[in-house]
Amino acid sequence: MDNTRPTLEVVARRAGVSRQTVSNVLNSPHVVRAETLERVQAAIVELGYHLNGAARQLRTRRSQILGLRLQPVEDGINGAVLDRFLHALTERAQSRGYRIMLFTAADDRGEITSYRELLDSADLDAFVLTGTHHGDERTRWLTENAIPFVTFGRPWVTDDEPDEHSWVDVDGAAGTRAAVEHLVAQGHSRIGFIGWEAGSDVGDDRRAGWARAMQAAGLADDAGLERLSSAVNDGVRQGAQATERLLADESPTAVVCASDSLALGAVTVGRGQQSPLAVVGFDDTPVAAAIGLTSVAQPLSEAAARAFDLVMRQIGGGDGDAADSHILLAPHLVVRQSTHRPA
């Protein structure tokens, strides 16, 4: 497929108008003079901008369908989070007359190919993306092609990059910070962290929340934080092994984990100790509820509702303030038996 479809910019040049005027033609045609409207619409047609961005927005009737890529099932425990987001999104959309269409893709590039196919064949109105990461090609493509979309997950941009698209995310660092504060209130001071290898945006954020709370409580300097934290791949076995190493080297009385999978491994090892280890997981999965694991819960229904509303605002043609379209929600700690006072 052709990767060089004209963008709004090209349409604007062809019609000899500003980018804003093209945007007006698409979103508020009643404010555009008839002659200009006609010229811009002709440019769109000439440039073959059909069945995509601009032309789709010229339709009188929307498909009322949003697309979402279903992520592959993970063997672990954490995949349930996106399934719960999907359930909540489907319900919110349906209550507003919209439906969710699912697709799969092997990677980001495959996801972009699916966007094209879905726009052409099923005339989708917008996309909801999950699993955002630094340098995400998908959001660039959607932005360039003027397709409405929202991401569940921050763009994880650095300071000198633009951060213009709509997103909803949960403040993971606030979650691990709350976990540390809860453990400190119980009397713990040697609190370890078990997370993922550096470079995962979500994982780095969860570690940062633990680290800042430890420093704020005066419980560790940089070297101490380094010693008290462990970075592994996600998984129950990995969580167990990391816990064994931390216990042998640093004797923590509690650990905060970046996932319930890691936490389950920590609980298994911790049970065998003379003084039981307090453990906090992340994501409040069914496993956490089942085994009495204290865990950080994401407000997934609210995240889905806000994401849907952000997409509607774009489809409705409203501009809004860019700041309003970046929504960071607070998680909350669900306290269960796995966090107790130190022995």
Next chain:
Amino acid sequence: MDNTRPTLEVVARRAGVSRQTVSNVLNSPHVVRAETLERVQAAIVELGYHLNGAARQLRTRRSQILGLRLQPVEDGINGAVLDRFLHALTERAQSRGYRIMLFTAADDRGEITSYRELLDSADLDAFVLTGTHHGDERTRWLTENAIPFVTFGRPWVTDDEPDEHSWVDVDGAAGTRAAVEHLVAQGHSRIGFIGWEAGSDVGDDRRAGWARAMQAAGLADDAGLERLSSAVNDGVRQGAQATERLLADESPTAVVCASDSLALGAVTVGRGQQSPLAVVGFDDTPVAAAIGLTSVAQPLSEAAARAFDLVMRQIGGGDGDAADSHILLAPHLVVRQSTHRPA
């Protein structure tokens, strides 16, 4: 909405042809004489059979979209099964150029309302149903309206009811039977069963597999089966309580459970015993893998693939043998640490 849309039968009467001829017009128009074709098509239009069953099948281009109702998220552990089925179905469909559109509904009647809306607004080709049960209104409505569909789950009809629609299911009784045989091979003879209250078709089937295997092994008569089995609501706490009662009254050395939630409760109680209780769960959820629980695994990818293929056969107009459209798949037992020889 009008609940009395004409069925194939009515179209046949109006056109003065047989039901089979109407079916031929829809599925194999080339075998129908031009004059008959015209008469049947006219009858369809006159009867307002538009945007539904017959008329949809007269379209030259299909939407290539299948609808599926997303069940509400359960607090427990078992909901993951349908999410895994959904993932597999989405992948299979996509590999054949089809997409899945999701919707939600409060109950079966709401699901039927959604069928109408989706057929009218998004022109869906077929539906995939889950959670079938005795006297299912949904399958009756779809059959009467000649909408292609398949169910993941048997119709659970009694002998004197028709069982004509396509379905795929997993043989739950074979799963609990395999669990008993595995435990017997390990030397267990007092094997309890923890399941749901009678009346759940799926639950009754799982209990029947345990009961038949116990009888086949000469381990219990009817009264013994009654004493060794417990019926509760699904849940971890309920599983724990039922296990405590069974241990007090019947001292089983092993229990087979109708779900991983119940089994998790059994494991928790069983751990505290002098001679540890062997436990088998059902559905091989992530919780089972995480805690080393032996569990019955459903072949969800195969079930999704076969379900998709059965729907394609209907859309493609093939008739096939009715027997081929009822597919009962065998589950398999995933053996882990929770099943061990009796002490």
